[in-house]
Amino acid sequence: MTPPATASLTSDARDALATAGFSRREFLTRSGALIVTFSAAGVVSNLGLGPGLASAQGINGSPGTALDSWIAIAADGRVTAYTGKCEFGQGLFTAQTQLIAEELSVPLDRVRLIQCDTALTPDQGTTSGAQSHPANFNTTNLALAGATAREALVRLASIRLGVPVDQLSTKDGIVSAASDPAKSVSYGDLVGGRKFDVGLDANAKRKHPSTWTVLGTPVKRLDIPALATGRFEFVHNVRVPGMLHGRVVRPPSVGASLVSVDESSVRDMPGLVKVVVRNNFVGVVAEKPWQAIQAAAGLKATWSAGSGLPAQSTFHDRMRQSPSRDAFTVNSGDVDEQLAAAAQLVRATYLYPYQMHASIGSACAVADVRGESVTLWSATQAVHPLRNTTARLLGIPPAGVRVVFKMGPGCYGVNGADTVSYDAALMSQSVGRPVRVQLARQDEMAWENYGLAYVVDQRVALDATGTIVAWDYEGWSPSRGGRPGGNTPGNVVTGFLAGFEPQPFTPRTPAPPPERGFDNGSNTAPSYVTGCVGQECGGCGVVKSERVLNHTVESPLFTGPLRSPARLQNTFAHECFMDEIAARLEADPVEYRLRHLRDSRLRNVLAAAAKTAGWDSRPSPRAVAGRAGVATGRGVACVLYEGDNGYCANVTELEVDQDTGVITVKRCVVAMDSGPISNPDGIRNQVEGGTLQGVSRTLLEEVTWDAERVTSVDWRSYRPLYLGAVVPIVESVLINQTDVPAMGAGETAVTVVAAAIGNALFDATGVRLREIPFTPERVKTALARR
Amino acid sequence: MSVFTLTVNGRTHSVDVDPSTPLLYVLSDDLELRGAKFGCGLAQCGSCTVNIKGQAVRSCVTAVGSLDGSEITTLEGLGSPEAPHAIQQAFIDEQAMQCGFCINGVIMTAKALIDGTPNPTDAEIRQAMATVLCRCAAHQRIFQAIRRYAQSNPTGRTA
Numbered sequence: 020m021t022p023p024a025t026a027s028l029t030s031d032a033r034d035a036l037a038t039a040g041f042s043r044r045e046f047l048t049r050s051g052a053l054i055v056t057f058s059a060a061g062v063v064s065n066l067g068l069g070p071g072l073a074s075a076q077g078i079n080g081s082p083g084t085a086l087d088s089w090i091a092i093a094a095d096g097r098v099t100a101y102t103g104k105c106e107f108g109q110g111l112f113t114a115q116t117q118l119i120a121e122e123l124s125v126p127l128d129r130v131r132l133i134q135c136d137t138a139l140t141p142d143q144g145t146t147s148g149a150q151s152h153p154a155n156f157n158t159t160n161l162a163l164a165g166a167t168a169r170e171a172l173v174r175l176a177s178i179r180l181g182v183p184v185d186q187l188s189t190k191d192g193i194v195s196a197a198s199d200p201a202k203s204v205s206y207g208d209l210v211g212g213r214k215f216d217v218g219l220d221a222n223a224k225r226k227h228p229s230t231w232t233v234l235g236t237p238v239k240r241l242d243i244p245a246l247a248t249g250r251f252e253f254v255h256n257v258r259v260p261g262m263l264h265g266r267v268v269r270p271p272s273v274g275a276s277l278v279s280v281d282e283s284s285v286r287d288m289p290g291l292v293k294v295v296v297r298n299n300f301v302g303v304v305a306e307k308p309w310q311a312i313q314a315a316a317g318l319k320a321t322w323s324a325g326s327g328l329p330a331q332s333t334f335h336d337r338m339r340q341s342p343s344r345d346a347f348t349v350n351s352g353d354v355d356e357q358l359a360a361a362a363q364l365v366r367a368t369y370l371y372p373y374q375m376h377a378s379i380g381s382a383c384a385v386a387d388v389r390g391e392s393v394t395l396w397s398a399t400q401a402v403h404p405l406r407n408t409t410a411r412l413l414g415i416p417p418a419g420v421r422v423v424f425k426m427g428p429g430c431y432g433v434n435g436a437d438t439v440s441y442d443a444a445l446m447s448q449s450v451g452r453p454v455r456v457q458l459a460r461q462d463e464m465a466w467e468n469y470g471l472a473y474v475v476d477q478r479v480a481l482d483a484t485g486t487i488v489a490w491d492y493e494g495w496s497p498s499r500g501g502r503p504g505g506n507t508p509g510n511v512v513t514g515f516l517a518g519f520e521p522q523p524f525t526p527r528t529p530a531p532p533p534e535r536g537f538d539n540g541s542n543t544a545p546s547y548v549t550g551c552v553g554q555e556c557g558g559c560g561v562v563k564s565e566r567v568l569n570h571t572v573e574s575p576l577f578t579g580p581l582r583s584p585a586r587l588q589n590t591f592a593h594e595c596f597m598d599e600i601a602a603r604l605e606a607d608p609v610e611y612r613l614r615h616l617r618d619s620r621l622r623n624v625l626a627a628a629a630k631t632a633g634w635d636s637r638p639s640p641r642a643v644a645g646r647a648g649v650a651t652g653r654g655v656a657c658v659l660y661e662g663d664n665g666y667c668a669n670v671t672e673l674e675v676d677q678d679t680g681v682i683t684v685k686r687c688v689v690a691m692d693s694g695p696i697s698n699p700d701g702i703r704n705q706v707e708g709g710t711l712q713g714v715s716r717t718l719l720e721e722v723t724w725d726a727e728r729v730t731s732v733d734w735r736s737y738r739p740l741y742l743g744a745v746v747p748i749v750e751s752v753l754i755n756q757t758d759v760p761a762m763g764a765g766e767t768a769v770t771v772v773a774a775a776i777g778n779a780l781f782d783a784t785g786v787r788l789r790e791i792p793f794t795p796e797r798v799k800t801a802l803a804r805r
Numbered sequence: 806m807s808v809f810t811l812t813v814n815g816r817t818h819s820v821d822v823d824p825s826t827p828l829l830y831v832l833s834d835d836l837e838l839r840g841a842k843f844g845c846g847l848a849q850c851g852s853c854t855v856n857i858k859g860q861a862v863r864s865c866v867t868a869v870g871s872l873d874g875s876e877i878t879t880l881e882g883l884g885s886p887e888a889p890h891a892i893q894q895a896f897i898d899e900q901a902m903q904c905g906f907c908i909n910g911v912i913m914t915a916k917a918l919i920d921g922t923p924n925p926t927d928a929e930i931r932q933a934m935a936t937v938l939c940r941c942a943a944h945q946r947i948f949q950a951i952r953r954y955a956q957s958n959p960t961g962r963t964a
Contacts, residue, residue: 239900247912248889250839256833379904428940460847704900707946739940742937
């Protein structure tokens with residue numbers, strides 16, 4: 020096993036720092052002045068301090084004062100904490116508030132958390148990849164800041180009270196002597212309003228989960244009362260004095276270039292302020308939103324023909340023929356030999372479509388660009404990287420750009436939040452006033468960074484006893500653009516239209532050997548292999564002969580991370596294939612998995628899900644009663660997310676109407692082990708939502724296109740699971756492991772749903788579907804071929 | 806442009822807008838209310854729902870010029886964080902949301918249903934919610950919250 024990701028920065032954050040041109044150390048020295056903002060961070064923006072100014076104050080003389088950039092304590096004892104991991108509906112704001120309350124021994128309502136603001140908060144890169152718990156809830160960053168602060172306060176109290184440190188305890192923001200409670204001092208008296216002036220102490224001891232009283236409990240979300248009563252300020256609700264409204268005009272087809280814009284076509288439109296053109300970017304700015312919408316609709320623009328799109332019906336096959344960038348996750352070198360010598364060879368191919376984030380609210384941002392001074396209110400996952408790419412886009416230094424996170428609709432990855440931030444910035448720069456932009460539904464859906472389509476070829480060699488002795492995976496997936504990171508605004512559509520190229524695609528064949536040990540971050544390797552690279556074996560399984568080869572090909576459409584990116588697609592292929600092998604051998608699917616798993620935590624979640632579900636141990640398919648009417652089945656799937664970031668198993672029960680092809684999922688039992696649980700109700704909410712979103716993606720969702728453009732551009736043409744649908748009961752089985760590091764929990768449950776449904780469908784009918792989504796037409800066609 | 810008088814959550818407002826302007830823009834821009842939200846502009850998701858004469862109305866496709874002066878109730882008009890309406894309290898108690906962007910449409914649609922049909926069956930709830938979208942897929946908790954409110958509301962509350 021590779022250790023869980025507990026490095027102080029995520030890879031995204033490291034990339035962002037590298038491309039931003041300054042180091043983390045420089046950030047910390049520059050940001051020592053956060054103390055001036057304690058308990059009143061709003062003051063900074065209210066005072067109109069320019070971006071960078073707030074963090075520039077008091078730099079001198081406080082090198083290495085890392086703690087002060089995470090935590091400040093006011094004279095009245097209130098605690099302000101600063102985090103670079105933000106709330107997107109996953110409950111992280113509340114969980115991080117619990118964390119600080121716990122580590123500092125203060126009541127929850129005395130903690131104020133400031134999240135994701137380039138002028139105020141540590142640069143933690145991107146809030147993504149289920150990395151917030153690994154980064155902030157273990158022994159680094161926010162958690163370490165809490166522990167360091169508490170120990171620092173106890174040391175100060177020891178001096179003040181003349182009591183040894185080991186005889187002091189903390190409660191409700193007061194340090195007191197065990198022997199004499201009268202000897203006590205409050206945090207406010209110890210440090211209130213002043214800096215700690217200490218660095219994060221890597222040896223500071225966190226409280227053990229067995230002693231937690233706030234963290235680990237089902238604290239209700241702090242933001243829900245405001246959300247439920249319409250008081251919550253989404254980025255959509257940001258209003259700035261003098262603010263105008265922009266609307267984009269996207270090209271009519273993929274690859275089309277702007278030939279001309281007839282500004283006279285909208286000159287008489289009421290409220291029109293300006294038509295903004297930059298390269299192929301076109302937008303209109305008006306006094307009111309409805310005026311902007313009407314002007315955008317009325318604007319006459321002439322575009323060249325598009326570059327055309329490849330036929331959707333043959334797209335998966337086309338990927339196999341395309342130039343590719345190849346990479347091995349693992350290659351033991353003996354797979355061909357083992358396959359040739361196999362007692363039995365099993366093979367199958369799995370197909371996955373492009374899908375979209377399709378956030379419920381179309382993306383919105385507000386930008387106020389005044390020369391080289393910019394404030395950008397954005398629902399981005401990446402405030403610091405966005406600061407840099409926005410500066411590039413606008414041709415100004417990043418120092419003058421402040422990005423302030425405001426929550427948007429659930430994003431599930433790189434949705435339209437970054438691109439609309441660029442839209443607003445470009446239009447604001449052009450008119451010199453603040454501009455709010457909210458995308459049209461169609462403009463967002465037609466130009467998203469879609470989740471990856473995939474082709475996976477699987478082969479295994481079985482020995483005479485039916486044990487897997489070799490596993491051969493070969494996958495193809497498309498790529499274009501993605502997260503803009505620190506310097507690639509062309510990775511999303513607005514940056515591209517404005518003249519920036521996406522990250523270049525460089526074919527590379529053959530694949531070099533794995534470079535950095537066994538990295539299963541995209542779950543390209545199944546759980547059942549040993550994952551041996553060099554001397555180290557990081558896989559969960561026992562199959563020693565292993566080859567995992569991935570081909571990235573150029574995508575005609577923009578792509579980007581969508582909740583469980585590539586992990587879901589690969590897990591669909593692995594876990595369905597494992598079921599196919601078990602069925603071939605007439606083995607029980609749970610038992611057959613356990614035979615090939617050595618990782619005890621993965622075995623445990625699998626066993627726990629099976630036990631709670633009352634798993635009916637037998638081979639699949641069940642004896643089919645009839646070929647018409649309703650058939651029922653159960654299926655299982657499991658994963659160690661990203662190879663090191665959360666264990667999950669799902670047992671799904673479903674019904675399929677064999678006459679209509681309609682699948683109705685009835686029950687999902689989901690067992691999760693992501694280490695110590697910060698908030699059991701929060702994790703349940705993630706399990707329930709992730710699972711149902713997985714049902715939606717499995718049964719319903721697919722990006723469609725014609726020869727010119729994407730055609731799934733609204734909720735009729737891209738139809739997820741509506742609230743009226745009959746949905747399964749999701750039962751969470753939470754395994755709270757308190758002596759291991761915290762792992763992510765937001766992307767784990769969605770990862771196993773498609774395979775569990777595919778396996779349950781096979782169990783019910785004996786029919787194996789290998790292409791997502793499992794539409795009624797696909798089910799009926801497959802049933803007719805039985 | 807024309808001047809319209811709207812009564813929203815018991816307060817009267819005059820706005821000077823193009824009669825074709827959808828009510829949503831008047832609520833969120835002119836009146837700076839935060840409950841009703843733009844999700845699609847196509848009446849396909851429910852995020853913009855308000856209640857007029859006991860009906861759930863999609864404000865993104867309702868022109869201001871088509872309104873007859875009836876009182877408009879938005880999510881803010883039901884209750885506040887300090888004093889939530891019973892249906893809002895049910896959603897708080899059940900923690901029945903994730904990002905919360907859809908929840909305006911969910912609550913306003915469910916309230917209109919239960920105002921008219923005090924003890925709805927599951928099928929009636931499903932029918933009413935059939936055109937409301939929650940992309941975080943908090944379906945399970947949302948249904949629990951709606952049932953919780955319905956059960957606490959035996960006589961058909963209209964407040």
